[in-house]
Amino acid sequence: MNRWFMTLLASLGLLLIVSGCSTKKDEAPKDPKAAAYDFSNEKSFVVYGEGIAPVHTVSPAQAIVLAKRAAIxxxxxxxxxxxxxxxxxxxxxxxxxxxxxxxxTAQVNALIKDAAITDATFKDGLYSIRMEITMSARRWHELFSY
Incomplete structure (x- = not known):
């Protein structure tokens, strides 16, 4: 009986050691709910806005400024x-x-804070901008977990 018990105990110990060594610590969680609460990174959104310069303006500078406002x-x-x-x-x-x-009809109601224009170009009457907003995953979860 004592020998049987020692064999069982040794087998369980070996099983625990082998299974413990086979798991990876750096592996991403497989549970999607657990991944939703991963606050270790940032969320970033990028959009490209475009605006056309009006034809009938007082000056070319006014046309560029109006196209820029439309793009933003x-x-x-x-x-x-x-x-x-x-x-x-x-x-x-x-x-x-x-x-x-x-x-x-389409309607958008939003409050956008801390968006940054990262690139802007004006060519052939078209003003194009690249706009980006970045926030921590924790802040993202606080705002949009409804």
């Missing part, structure tokens, strides 16, 4: 869409089995 506004809108989503409303009027009127 487009960039903020795109960030708002990515972070908060878009609300879509639609309505249709049908008369005599035909569509008489169809309206679709």
């Amino acid at each position: 506004t487009d960039g903020y809108r795109q960030l708002g869409e990515k972070l908060y989503g878009v609300k879509i409303n639609s309505s249709e009027t049908v008369k005599d089995a035909m569509i008489r009127d169809s309206r679709i």
Whole structure:
């Protein structure tokens, strides 16, 4: 009986040692819920805004400034869409089995802070910007875990 017990104990010990050595400490968690609470990195979003210079302006400088404002506004809108989503409303009027009127409206309501313009170019009347927002994963989770 004593020999049987010692053999069982030695087998369990060997099994624990082998299984403990085979697990990797640096491996990412396989559970998706655990990955959602990984606060070790940053989340980053990049968008590209574009604005066209108007034709009828007082000066070329005014056209460039207006195109730049349009590009920045487009960039903020795109960030708002990515972070908060878009609300879509639609309505249709049908008369005599035909569509008489169809309206679709898209709306974005967002508060964007700390977005940075990382690149800007103006070529052939088109102002293009690259806008980026970066936040810690912990802050991301606080804002968007609903």
